Amino acid sequence: MAQYETAHELKVHRQPFEDLLSGVKTCEVRRCDDRNFSVGDLVWLRELRAGFGNPWSGRELRKRITHIQKDYGLPEHLCILSYAPAEDVRAVVEEPxxxxxxxxxxxxxxxxxxxxxxxxxxxxxxxxxxxxxxxxxxxxxxxxxxxxxxxxxxxxxxxxxxxxxx
Structure with a gap:
């Protein structure tokens, strides 16, 4: 079974989460100065709940980083992460x-x-x-x-x- 060396837990607001879930959105602009993202890393995208109390809605996605875009006019602390479709990753990361x-x-x-x-x-x-x-x-x-x-x-x-x- 393939193992990825690094996994990142990332917060996602409702609408971007919906877009990632549907497959309409396949990349995100993220801060990259506080994490060491690499191609092949897993990301655990957790949907934020609006309001007070438990911040998590309970919905989550797991994706694999397939490309990282830096520079090209982006501020130094930002990058664009491209993700593999969820079905490409589920077999690797689903828990028993x-x-x-x-x-x-x-x-x-x-x-x-x-x-x-x-x-x-x-x-x-x-x-x-x-x-x-x-x-x-x-x-x-x-x-x-x-x-x-x-x-x-x-x-x-x-x-x-x-x-x-x-």
Whole structure:
């Protein structure tokens, strides 16, 4: 799976976000003196909500920078970022399906004052398909961490969601 070295989280107002979402807009003028944008970087465009309270609407786009225009009459601190269509990037950057639900459950519980131990977190990871249980009757390798508990035992292993094909 391809990995991009840098990702940038950028705020976007409603109308520019709509234009990027529809594909009518494929580039943006951005400050470039406060970030080190490079071709190939990912941008996580988060729509701002109008008004007070939570600044985020909850809508987001992920794009890949395909070109950076500097100079040519632009002020030194500005550049134009051109983006690849979202469908070109989704397969690279989408999180495993259960990862978002796992994170929501953990974070929501923390806000509700719940304190999880490692076993609880492992159980929630199994629930969301990030880990799977395997029953073993002997060590699974030279450095088997489960062997300290004796056999037979149940070991937790990463699923394909956390071990994508390389």
């Amino acid at each position: 399906p259960g990862l978002r639900e796992f994170a929501k459950e953990i974070i929501t519980a923390a806000y509700d004052g719940v304190s999880y131990d490692g076993g609880d977190i492992q159980d929630i990871a199994v629930k969301h398909g990030l880990l799977r249980s395997e029953r073993h009757t002997a060590p699974c390798g030279e450095h088997c961490a489960c062997s300290e508990y004796g056999f037979p035992t149940v070991c937790l292993r990463r699923t394909e969601l956390l071990n994508p094909a390389q």
